[in-house]
Amino acid sequence: MIVTSEITLNTRGECDIVDITPDIEQEVVRAGMTDGIVTIFVAGSTAGLTTIEFESGVLADLQGMWERIVPKDITYAHDRRWGDGNGYSHVRASLLGASLTVPFNNNRLMVGTWQQIVLVDFDNRPRSRRVILQIMGE
Amino acid sequence: MIVTSEITLNTRGECDIVDITPDIEQEVVRAGMTDGIVTIFVAGSTAGLTTIEFESGVLADLQGMWERIVPKDITYAHDRRWGDGNGYSHVRASLLGASLTVPFNNNRLMVGTWQQIVLVDFDNRPRSRRVILQIMGE
Amino acid sequence: MIVTSEITLNTRGECDIVDITPDIEQEVVRAGMTDGIVTIFVAGSTAGLTTIEFESGVLADLQGMWERIVPKDITYAHDRRWGDGNGYSHVRASLLGASLTVPFNNNRLMVGTWQQIVLVDFDNRPRSRRVILQIMGE
Numbered sequence: 001m002i003v004t005s006e007i008t009l010n011t012r013g014e015c016d017i018v019d020i021t022p023d024i025e026q027e028v029v030r031a032g033m034t035d036g037i038v039t040i041f042v043a044g045s046t047a048g049l050t051t052i053e054f055e056s057g058v059l060a061d062l063q064g065m066w067e068r069i070v071p072k073d074i075t076y077a078h079d080r081r082w083g084d085g086n087g088y089s090h091v092r093a094s095l096l097g098a099s100l101t102v103p104f105n106n107n108r109l110m111v112g113t114w115q116q117i118v119l120v121d122f123d124n125r126p127r128s129r130r131v132i133l134q135i136m137g138e
Numbered sequence: 139m140i141v142t143s144e145i146t147l148n149t150r151g152e153c154d155i156v157d158i159t160p161d162i163e164q165e166v167v168r169a170g171m172t173d174g175i176v177t178i179f180v181a182g183s184t185a186g187l188t189t190i191e192f193e194s195g196v197l198a199d200l201q202g203m204w205e206r207i208v209p210k211d212i213t214y215a216h217d218r219r220w221g222d223g224n225g226y227s228h229v230r231a232s233l234l235g236a237s238l239t240v241p242f243n244n245n246r247l248m249v250g251t252w253q254q255i256v257l258v259d260f261d262n263r264p265r266s267r268r269v270i271l272q273i274m275g276e
Numbered sequence: 277m278i279v280t281s282e283i284t285l286n287t288r289g290e291c292d293i294v295d296i297t298p299d300i301e302q303e304v305v306r307a308g309m310t311d312g313i314v315t316i317f318v319a320g321s322t323a324g325l326t327t328i329e330f331e332s333g334v335l336a337d338l339q340g341m342w343e344r345i346v347p348k349d350i351t352y353a354h355d356r357r358w359g360d361g362n363g364y365s366h367v368r369a370s371l372l373g374a375s376l377t378v379p380f381n382n383n384r385l386m387v388g389t390w391q392q393i394v395l396v397d398f399d400n401r402p403r404s405r406r407v408i409l410q411i412m413g414e
Contacts, residue, residue, distance in 0.1 A: 173278050188373055189373075190369075193358075194357075195363070203345070203367050239317070241410035243280050249319060
């Protein structure tokens with residue numbers, strides 16, 4: 001059984017981290033399957049997906065890491081060519097990855113107690129985002 | 139056909155890298171499917187999954203990278219707030235990712251000869267870990 | 277329904293980034309399914325998969341990031357032991373990841389308009405690569 005579903009959300013950009021666990025949980029319940037996997041995919045090249053303990057300290061630490069390894073204030077070839085100013089957003093998104101697959105069992109996502117599923121929006125401006133869920137199971 | 143299964147293992151923490159390929163291979167065989175995918179997911183926010191050539195030199199090189207890009211000895215907001223001392227563990231785990239999907243064919247994982255599936259435990263102490271396998275196929 | 281398929285391609289190594297979206301699209305169409313997921317997996321430990329806007333500026337920016345966070349010119353234990361000279365390739369591949377799962381709907385990959393699926397070959401020489409596709413759906 002396969003159910004395709006979608007979450008849309010508004011982000012503030014600049015490494016905004018949004019907890020999408022409740023939305024995914026709700027879509028899994030609505031799909032009416034007890035066991036399976038949900039493939040989560042973000043359409044777009046300046047956002048990514050991962051899991052994290054959704055606690056403001058850790059979120060700030062993650063943002064600090066991005067600034068260290070893919071700094072905003074160095075020169076990007078993308079910006080020289082297109083003037084978008086978001087070269088760093090593309091590089092960060094590409095490293096983090098656009099897909100995540102999470103198993104569920106008895107209608108519950110099998111994540112840890114302190115582990116949330118998040119969208120990280122790396123773009124340099126607020127965006128409306130489309131997160132695709134492909135739920136497969138029985 | 140879907141089979142949910144679980145591996146539990148003890149790790150030493152501090153970037154301990156554990157080869158879980160044989161355990162996964164065994165669970166796939168036990169599930170009795172010939173073709174499909176196994177979704178591997180680690181519950182918890184201070185460990186991650188990836189593949190690597192399981193050779194002590196490369197393992198040390200990977201650990202060296204983590205120390206460079208997410209150093210242990212800088213200040214983390216998570217630690218200031220909670221005193222856990224494992225802010226770096228959370229950030230590393232979030233960057234590496236908690237899920238991995240591996241195809242299998244004729245009952246064999248389709249990994250390369252020198253490519254093993256590993257759990258990386260970033261926490262600052264030994265842990266007991268639960269790795270979830272969702273095996274789907276026919 | 278499950279269809280296993282494979283893409284083989286030649287790369288130039290040294291962070292060569294190859295757009296494999298058309299090949300994957302073609303295999304999905306050929307599999308004759310309308311809805312589902314395609315699990316993409318690269319066999320081997322010196323290449324990885326991700327998505328990116330396939331534009332030469334961004335590609336150069338991504339390559340620049342790899343040189344910053346996993347430099348070619350530092351010492352790797354893997355190289356001291358085996359003399360392969362590609363320790364950095366292994367570390368980069370392990371961080372990027374070997375698998376990616378992309379949903380499709382009405383026979384089309386649900387990627388963004390400016391989002392391509394790419395193989396990144398980190399090895400220090402040209403390689404022939406095998407990318408495995410496990411297509412599941414209905």
